[in-house]
Structure formats: structure tokens, C-alpha cells
Amino acid sequence: MEEKQIAELLIDLWSDMQQPGIFWQVGALAVCLFVAGLVSQQVRGILRRRREANPALQRGVGEEGLRRVIFPLTALLLVLVARAILSNWHHVNLLKLAVPLLLAMAVIRLTVHALKRAFPSAGWLASFERFFASVAWVVVALQIVGVLPAVIDGMELVSFTIGKAKLNLWMLIQGVLTVLVTVLVALWIAGVVENRLMRTEGLDPNLQLVFARLSKALLIVLAVAIGLPLVGIDLTALSVFGGALGVGLGFGMQKIAANYVSGFILLIDRSICMGNLISVGSERGIVSQITTRYTVLKGMTGIESIVPNETLVGSVVQNETFTDPKVRIALPVQVAYATDLEKAMEILVQAAKNQPRVMTDPAPGAFVEAFADSGINLHLGFWIRDPAEGTLGIRSAINLEVWRRFNEEGIEFPFPQREVRILGGGAPVSAPASVPAFVPEPDRGAASA
Template identity: 55%
Template structure:
């Protein structure tokens, strides 16, 4: 690649070559190189798409890489190979100009590709791509015009001191660039690791999630430690920050740290999985997310509860789908004493067996629970395999069908009744006063009458 002095005269040489008929050879060589690069890209993509099978995560990654990177890289290689061959016959100013342009295009595409693979297709990626492309092309333009050394010198001249460290704008820009590059590489490697984990068969989803988060965190920490010296920050100063962080964890951040540790415990011991139906405290719902600080539980009403992981580790959690998704449900009924109880129990079993959500094995069973005040209490027990759908629908369907069949079979569902009997007045007995007004007689020795017995409520069987 030509040095900076050659780039200073590149535009003048380019204009001179454009006025010469020999420039056609350079343009033809450049067109052939770019055409071969484009044909190579089309051929490789057709080989990937022509299999007619769904692409795996690794294959999708490879196809995306080919679509973004193969053309500029192959074009750069071909132009770099054609340049010394053509240089033996004539000037190659056009090819010299094409090399930095293709290089910058490859760098821009690589950065954007890596960022998309690391963070996904978010809305801000397009804006970042435009800004980064503008910066990259600006640097290339300054380099071609020969102005880049003067710009870098001007940025280096503007400096300031932070403590004992002297920093300039150029140093800060270099540090930011190195930090972004290291973070980008860390996220890109984490994305590759994630795809490899997802393609691993037989590995639990929680273990995958824990490994992915640990690796991503470790890579980001390494990237930051690599980038900080480039900015001019001494890593020994982090010891003070580490001590302050330890004090903060011991006091203000204790709960947060406990939630994060509990989150890793939940993910590692696999006590909870996404899709489990659980109940903790007053919350009951399906686990939709397991994060390092909290777990999301979606109730049947659609309300999502964010439960701290410390609560899930330190309290009793009822997991209805931990090892088996089968759960039992009971439906209570009451029939009058005049009804055919055995026929009523048969109807309950038949109705429960016909419901599509009720399991055939174990089969539904009916029970005589108790002899109530108003009727005979019956219960039918059923088993369901989809507790996440709730039991209200099953209860409503079974109750409605039982009501219909009870009416057809002349089986009465009683309602509470109470019998009130009016008793005749009880006779009164006169009491003789004792000496000196004893036996509770008032002064003067008058006779006092009191009821012969206490009034009884036969309906309740108690006295008052």
C-alpha cells in the first residue's frame, strides 16, 4: 500500500491517468476484479441456499457473513493481486485508490455485521451504521488527500492533565475506539458461543443460559480491562474502586447481590424452568422469564409479576409442573336426601369422563363426602395435564352438563332450608321467700315467679 506522501499526490496522478488511454486497462482490471468478487459471492450464497433444508444457527451465521463480507474482501484480494501485475506495464493509480476504499468498506461491514450478531437487529443499528460509515469514509478521504497527519497532530496538540496523567483529544479518541473495538469483539465472541450452545443437544436450557451469561460477563470485563490502559487509566486505581464496591455490597447493595446470586442458583439447580406453573405467596402463574435479578410470572389474567429471585430461593414454591404436568381438581355437588345417590354419582363420573381436558387415566372418580344439613355432599375428582390453562373452564363445563342431566334424571340439587316451630308458653312457678328475704325474694316477702324451664331452639340443638 502506498505511504502518506504517495497519497498526497494520488488525486493528481489519478487525474493525469484519466486523460491517458492507458486508464482503460486499469478500469478494465478493476471491473474484472469486482465482477469476479460479485460472482464468487453469488456462487457461495447459491450453494448455501440451494440445499433446500432449513438452515441451522451456524449456517445462518455463515450465510450472513458471506453476504456482508465476501464481496469487499475478495475484491480487495483480487485488486491487490492485479496491481503488481499491471504495474509492470503502466501506472496503477486507479487500483491504488481502490485498495483503501475496499478496505474501508470491509471494515464498515465487519463492524456492523459483528454488532448485529452481538446485539440483534435493533432499531439503532441502522443509525449507528450511517454514523460509523461517515466517520470511516472521512478518515479514508483525509488519508487520500494527505491531510490526515495534520489533523492527527492538531488533535494531539489539544491536551489536558488529569492528576498526574496527561491526556489529549487524540488519546481519548483512540481509547474510545479501542474500548468500542474490544467490546465489539467480546460481544461477537459471545454471540458465537451462544450459537454453539444452542446447537448442543442434550444441554438444559437453564445451564445454557447460565454459561452464556457468565461467558458474556467475563468477556466484557476482559474487554474493559484491555481498553482502560488505552485511555490512560491506571488499573491499580481499580483496587480502591473494588474496596468501595465491597463496602457497598455489604450495606446498600446486599439485597441486589442476594437476588443475583439467587438467580444463578435457580438457573444452575434447575428448580424452575420457563413454562413451569408455580405458586409463590399470593402469586400463581407461568414462568416466562428467569433473569439474574428477578423472575417473571404471568398469571392467567395476563398480569405479569416480577418476583425477586431471593424470594424464590428463601420461601416455599409450589411447582405444579416440576416433574409431572398432571394435577388433580375436585368438583363438589349436593343432592337431596330423596334423590338416587348412586345414579347421581354415575352421572358425575360420566360427565367428567367426557370432557376433553380430563385425563382418561387416572379415570374420574365420585365420592360421597358427608351428610349435610340440606343434602348429601358429593365430590368428583379429575386429573388434568395442562394446569397452565386453569380449572375454571373445566368446572364451568362440568357444572353445566351435570345440571342438565340431574334435571333429566329428576335428581334434586337442594338449597338450604330451616324449620321453625313455635312452642306453647311454659308454666310459671311461684317461689316462697326465705327468712329475712332469702332466696332472692324482694323485701316485703312478696312472691316472685320465674319460668319453669329455659327456652330451647330445636333447630340449632343448643341452649341459651
């Protein structure tokens, strides 16, 4: 509406309020809002029963948007019909004023819904929703009272120049709003595409993430490229500034750029997937999240490590579940030289077989590894198929079983021995390495003699 039309509408509305016919307008508006509320409740009930009948059915983007705008759009449609009918007998200035208000409500709800779909876990969204709603209602109020054109004229007087392009404050605000709207539409479309990709069967999860993020990035760039020219901002005027800014950011953000490129490489080549048990450097854990900048490893202690993607691409990564989840575990055991080795090795193998996590094929085996200084080193090797469950528990269980059986069979665990020779005579003394041996000071006079 033009400023003059809005002023005439307000004057006519004030005049209508002095007449009994205003009750027809108020009644018609109340009926429209009541019927819109009933329609909204019915639609919500149908959608809720549809999900209850099929629990696996997820709430889609279109369904949630419909739930938000069904009331204002239904009320707007009914008000338009009531205004057309009632205008044959009475003035309808109140209904004319209700049209932009209901339209603003629908736009606000759609915008907030798009933001929630684009940033589902953002903590600032609740505060921004109240701020955006307040600003939108202020703009509508300024438009209704006829002050908005004067405010726009004042903003157009604030002008500045960027390169060869002359801009003003109103043009800049228009550009921001247009870009915001196009970006929100792009994010909404990206959300729809992502939902479709995530529900696509037979597509690798890594490829799903790659396609979803690529589509979102391309749609955002396309939205900015479309939004700025719509308000008369020439993108070529910003090319020099954008080029200089790009060079500066390129030097200052090399690591970040390398991490993003490495993230896409990891997602595409599928060398590391969700749920893999990997070790990189001193970190070992299960891959719980892969983003375009970093990868999250959840260790066996519950601590999550954030590893930059550049580290995973440029370092040696031990992937214990890359092609085969089975891993071999080795337990060293030392026995005394007087031990019956065949009996000891039989006990080791049986202790491993008694554990349900130990695989029977390949079967566990015991080996004589070396003849050490204090005893004979034996080696117990066995395979498990679930390394993600940890290995400390099964190592402890086998060691306890071996300890118990060795004690029953009288097999001795040796301890280090050390032979100490006393200068100046005397027999050699053998003492455990863990027990300090007293060595007397040699007789210097006897030694010199």
C-alpha cells in the same frame, strides 16, 4: 500511509487523469469489481442451495459474515493483483487509492455484522449502522486528503489528569475504539459459543443459558481488561475511582444485584424450568422466559407477568409441573337431604369420566364431605395431566353435565333456608335466605303487659 505519501499519491493521480493511461486503471478497477460481484453472487447461491438442501441447517455466524465481506475482500485481492501486473506498464495510483477504500468497506461490514449478532433485536441498530458507516468514511476521507494527522495533533493537545495518570482526548478516543473492537470480537466469539451450546444435545436448557451468559460476561470483562492497556491506560490508576463507584452502586443497586444472583441460582438448580406451570403470590402462569434479572409468566388469560427472580427464590412457589405434570381438581356439589346419595355420587363420577382430559388412573371419585345447614356437601375429585391447558373449561363441562343429569333424576340442589320467629305470637315462618322476610314491629304495649 504517511501524510506526505498521500499528498504525492493525490498529485500523481491528478497527473494520471490527464494521460490516456488512466483508462487502463479505470478498466482494471471495473473488471475487478465486476468479477468480485460475480464471485459474491456465486458464493451466496452456493450457501442458499446448501440451506435449501438441508432445511434444518441454520445460518451460522461465519456464514453470515462471509456473505457480507466476500465482495470487498475479493475486490481487494483482485485490485492488488491488477496493481502488481499493471505497474509494469502504467501508473497505478487509482488502484492504490482503491485499496484503503475496499479495506474500509470490509471493516465496516464486519463491524455492523458483529453488532447485529450481539444485539439481534435492537431497534437502534439501523440508525447506528448509518452513523458508524458515515464516521468511518469520513475518517478514510480525512486520511486520504491528509487532514487526519492534523486532527489527531489537535486532539492530543486536549489533556487532563485522572489520579496520577495524564490522559488526552486522542488517547481516550483510542481507548474507546480499542475497547469497542475487543468487545465486538468478544461478543462475536460469545455468539459462536452460544450457538454451539444451544445445538448441543443432552444438555439441559437451563445450563445452556447459564453457560452462554457466563461466557459472554467473562469475554466482555476480558476484552475491557485487554483493550485499555493496549492504548497505555493503566487500570491501577482507575482502581480508587472504580472502588468508590462500586461501593456506591452496591448500596444503590442491591435489589438488582439480588435479582441477577437469584437468576443464576434458578438457572443452575433447575427448580423452575421453561414451560413449568407455577404460582407465586397472586400470579399463576406458564414460564415462558427466564432471564438473569426476571422471569416471565404467561397467564391463562394471555397476560404476561414479569416476576423478579428474587421473589422466586425468597418466596414459596407452587410448581404444578415440577416433577409430575398431573394435578388433582376438586369440585364441591351440595344436594338436598332427601337425595339418594349413592345415585348422586354415581352421576358425579360418570360426569367426570365422560371428559377426555380426565385421567382414568387414578380414577375420579366422589365423597360425602359434610352435613351442612342447608344440604349435604359432596366432593368430586379427579386428575388431569395437562394443567397448562387451563381448568375452567373442564370444570364448566362437568358442572353442566351434573346439572343436566340431576334434573333428569329429580335430584334437588338446595338453597339456604332461614327460620324467622315473629315476637308476640304466630307460627314460625321459613323463608329462603335470598328472599327478604317482612318482620312486623312488635307491640310494645303488649310486651310491657
